[in-house]
Amino acid sequence: MQQDVEQLVEEVALKLGRGLSLEDLDGVLLAYSSNQSHADRVRVNFLLSKKVPADVSAWQLSHGIATAVRPVVVPANDELGMLGRVCVPLLVRGFRVGYLWVQQDVEEQSATAILAQLPGVRNELDLLAGLLLESNTAESEFRRRREREFLAACEGESNALAAVAGWKEIQGKAPWQLVVVLDAGGGDGVGDPLAATLIHRSAALQSTIGVDSVLFSAGTETHAVMLFRETAGRAIHAQVLVHYQLELAKRAGRGVERLILGISEPLPVIRGLGPAYRQAKLAAQAATVDPRLGELVDSRAVGVYQLFDRLTAPGGWDDHGSVHFSTLEAADRNGELLPVLELLYDSDGSVQEVAKELHLHRSSIYNRLARIRQLIGVDPLSGGVRLELHAALKARRWAARPRI
Numbered sequence: 001m002q003q004d005v006e007q008l009v010e011e012v013a014l015k016l017g018r019g020l021s022l023e024d025l026d027g028v029l030l031a032y033s034s035n036q037s038h039a040d041r042v043r044v045n046f047l048l049s050k051k052v053p054a055d056v057s058a059w060q061l062s063h064g065i066a067t068a069v070r071p072v073v074v075p076a077n078d079e080l081g082m083l084g085r086v087c088v089p090l091l092v093r094g095f096r097v098g099y100l101w102v103q104q105d106v107e108e109q110s111a112t113a114i115l116a117q118l119p120g121v122r123n124e125l126d127l128l129a130g131l132l133l134e135s136n137t138a139e140s141e142f143r144r145r146r147e148r149e150f151l152a153a154c155e156g157e158s159n160a161l162a163a164v165a166g167w168k169e170i171q172g173k174a175p176w177q178l179v180v181v182l183d184a185g186g187g188d189g190v191g192d193p194l195a196a197t198l199i200h201r202s203a204a205l206q207s208t209i210g211v212d213s214v215l216f217s218a219g220t221e222t223h224a225v226m227l228f229r230e231t232a233g234r235a236i237h238a239q240v241l242v243h244y245q246l247e248l249a250k251r252a253g254r255g256v257e258r259l260i261l262g263i264s265e266p267l268p269v270i271r272g273l274g275p276a277y278r279q280a281k282l283a284a285q286a287a288t289v290d291p292r293l294g295e296l297v298d299s300r301a302v303g304v305y306q307l308f309d310r311l312t313a314p315g316g317w318d319d320h321g322s323v324h325f326s327t328l329e330a331a332d333r334n335g336e337l338l339p340v341l342e343l344l345y346d347s348d349g350s351v352q353e354v355a356k357e358l359h360l361h362r363s364s365i366y367n368r369l370a371r372i373r374q375l376i377g378v379d380p381l382s383g384g385v386r387l388e389l390h391a392a393l394k395a396r397r398w399a400a401r402p403r404i
Contacts, residue, residue, distance in 0.1 A: 005131050006031045012100075012124045016117050019043065021101045024132070026141045027052035030098065038106050041081030056080055065089065065099060071118055073111040076104075086114045090129040092209060097132040100125065133206075147201065147218035154178070154225060156274030165270040170215050175230040175266040178273065179237065180280040181244055182223045182404065184258040184288045193221045199251045200224045207243035211236060222404040223284065225277065230266040234296050237261050241295060260287045263298045281404055282309045289397040292346060304391055308398040324376045324385060325392035331375050338393065340368045341380060345390040349381060 005022070013020045013033030021032040021043065029050040039047075042056055052060070063074050065087045076084040088100040102114050118125075152160035170176070181204065201219030204226060208214040213236045217226040224244070228237070241261050249256045262284030264276035279299035286305035287293040293302060332338050340354060344365075347353045355362045372380050380389055 005128065008124060008128050008131065009033055009100075012121050012128070015121050015124070016102065016114075018105075018114070018117075019103050021046060021103075022098060022128070023052060023101070024098050025096060025143070027057050030132070038083075040083040040103065042083075043103060056082065060087065063087075071115060073115070084108070084111055086111045086118075088118065088125060090125065090132060092129050092133045097129050100128070133209075143205075146216075150216055150218045150227070151220065151225065153270070153273050154277040161271050161273060164273070167216075170227065170270070173215060173229050175268045176215070176270075176276075177228045177230045177266055178264040178276040178280045179226040179228055179240075180223055180262040180277070180284045180404070181226065181241070182260045182262065182284040182288060182402065183248065183256055184260050185256060196221045199248065202251055203244055203247035206247045207240055211240060214240065220404070222402065223281075225280070228263075234263075237263065237296050258291075259295065260284045261296050262287065263296065265299060278309070282306065285401040285404065286398070289401050290394070304394050305398055308395055322388050322392040324378070324380075325389055327376055328372060328389070337368055337372055337375075340365060341372060341389060342393045344369075344381075345386065345393070 009020055009022050009031040010033055019033055019039060022030045024030055029046060032047055042053075046052060046056075059077055059080060059082070060074055063072055065072050065074070068087070068089050069091060070089070072087045072089070074085050074087055076082055083106065084104040086102045086104075088102065089096060090098045090100060102118075104111055104114065149160050149163050153164040164170070181200075197219055199219070200221070200223060201217075204217035204219050204224035208217050208226060213229045213231060215227045215229065217224060219225075226240070231237075241259055245256050245259045248259070260283075262280040262282065264279040264283075267273065267276045282305060283293075283297040283299040283302050286302040287295065287297040290302075290305070299306070328337055328341075340358065343354045343357060344351070347357075351362050351365045354360075355365050358365075369380065376385075378385050380386060
């Protein structure tokens, strides 16, 4: 990848007949051209140190390069020993990935000639931006720092919440939704936590570029977290899910069979990130252990799992406290009774629907219900017993959730 970047920079330099340098968003040198009729002091020092000095960076930033989407003329600065140059922001579908610098010659009084040449290398610049997106964006120190801040805010850390509230890209865009993206296949087989985190960070970044409703994303060892603008529909969420699945498979080098998006309730203020994060994680965890919930799961739709999430502390509710459930679990060695019961509860007591889903005759369902009634001594469809057994069945699923 680096060789491709360097070769492309050389090709653009030859077409322009000028000296070029390529840097990432942190001002770190990525590549430079060998042809240069005259290199000013700033360029020489940059090539030697591989990092833009603070005073030069301040001069460049003062001309708006950090927010520009078109080439920016940065005038000469005699105090810095710097000739005039043009900064070409490199973007992919609006996402900034780096800067290409084109230095003026000593004799040139303006950057007009450079600006006139740039349209002729537009294709090469687009290709260069694409290569940078693949190679260095997710590893940018600026990006890493922002992701750490965002995740800390999701955990409710007050300083981080204050910092995120000040981000320009989220201001004026409330209400928001927090989304957790989780691989239900348990792709925790990546032994290196750092590698696993980078996989999720990169997949989240790549799958949301150009999606205006996604304001920010971050990755952890087990999942990704995204800040959406609140929307009533789920078409954009579905689009992100498909793209994330493809990106995750590409980066992890394995198939990704089932991906889940857990979606929080809308939050009108950023200080609500903590509770929203818990809601989104809960929705993703519940859908992992209960496939009937689907892949795009709102936290309010997970039912009794919301209660289990609040009762997992020491001394909390334990499904083994149900005598009826323990009796059935011990007797159901072949797994014929409890699945029927759970499906019956989930489908509002429709024997016909359960029989169809399990490919059984309705008489088989009635026989198994009779067997359950005989084992526990009460009707499993009666109010109190039904609530107890249904909760216990879901609690057993909840106990198998991924810890994220």
